Amino acid sequence: MIDVPLSVLDLAPVAAGTRAGDALRHTTELARRTEELGYHRFWVAEHHNMPGIASSAPAVLLAHLAAHTSTIRVGSGGVMLPNHAPLVVAEQFGTLEALHPGRVDLGIGRAPGTDQMTALALRRTMEGLSAEGFPQELADLMGYFDGSSAGRITATPGHGDRPAVWLLGSSGFSARLAGLLGLPFSFAHHFSAANTVPALALYRESFRPSRWLDEPYVMVAVSAICADTDERAEWLAGPSALSFLRLRAGRPQPLATPEEAAAHPYTDLEREFVHERRVGQALGSPATVRRQLAELLARTGADELMLTTMVYDLADRSRSFELIAEKVAGGLRRPA
Secondary structure (H helix, E strand, O other): EEEOEEEEEOOOOOOOOOOOHHHHHHHHHHHHHHHHOOEEEEOOOOOOOOEOOOOOOOOOOOOHHHHOOOOOEEEEEEEEEOOOOHHHHHHHHHHHHHHHHHHHEEEOOHHHHHHHHHHHHHHOOOOOOOOHHHHHHHHHHHHHHHOOOOOOOOOOHOOOOOOOEEEEEEEEHHHHHHHHHHHOOOOOOOOOOHHHHHHHHHHHHHHHOOOOOOOEEEEEEEEEEEEOOHHHHHHHHHHHHHHHHHOOOOOOOEOOOOOHHHOOOOOOHHHHHHHHOOOOOOOEEEHHHHHHHHHHHHHOOOOEEEOOOOOOOOHHHHHHHHHHHHHHHHHHHEEO
């Protein structure tokens, strides 16, 4: 049996009654604490036009986090490539890699991470916003790192300063592409649990060895809230569930307090949605979370797990990662 590395995906949640600056400071504190606890990576997301998420500029935030940590890998989970010119991404992450060699991950996704109106405001043209253009944009990006880009354009930094490149996905499209390119693949189990096993099978079936990887490497991102008791974890999970309901209804808001979430007048349909969303999550006491994560490893054969924890208070967020590091991680193994 092999120990499974644990990593962190953080969205810099903006809690009700606070500002974006508070959220970013909390993310910085969490990066430092999870480094102390021995987590392998700390990734930040890219979301736009969402008042409850302050992680909209991954490269900027990662520069700050890398400067305030020393050993943990930092990366994007991910950069939504349709929103950016590949040259800009190459220069930004080439700069990060040049400043912090060997510590930077560039996780790339093909979804815009926002609504179409906001995506158009980011890109300023409809070109490149469809899935069909993604493979070529990815090839252009990779070309800037290895010097094979068309024309006379040299990304500086970028060429010769290549971060570790990952593909992210929640369906089979990126799974197959990651396999064909021989790249590591991170699956968004935290919001697409039903697709996890089929997508990972497709990735492994499609995998071709590359100069970066000899064998497939899978990381599964999972929602995880660990507290001293199952009841406390359920209480802390309320704000995240309410946020997803509001997002689905087109009314995103800052992260509610647990009290506000508990007092929300859920309809039967909303309760069913919350129940379905919790399938596949790790939620409960250390013993419960250990069992849930072990079951996830058994189903997926993941090489690494990435935990994302959306709770109202930073102390509870940190406590969850502490409990998992101290009482859960040592019991997680996958077959050799």
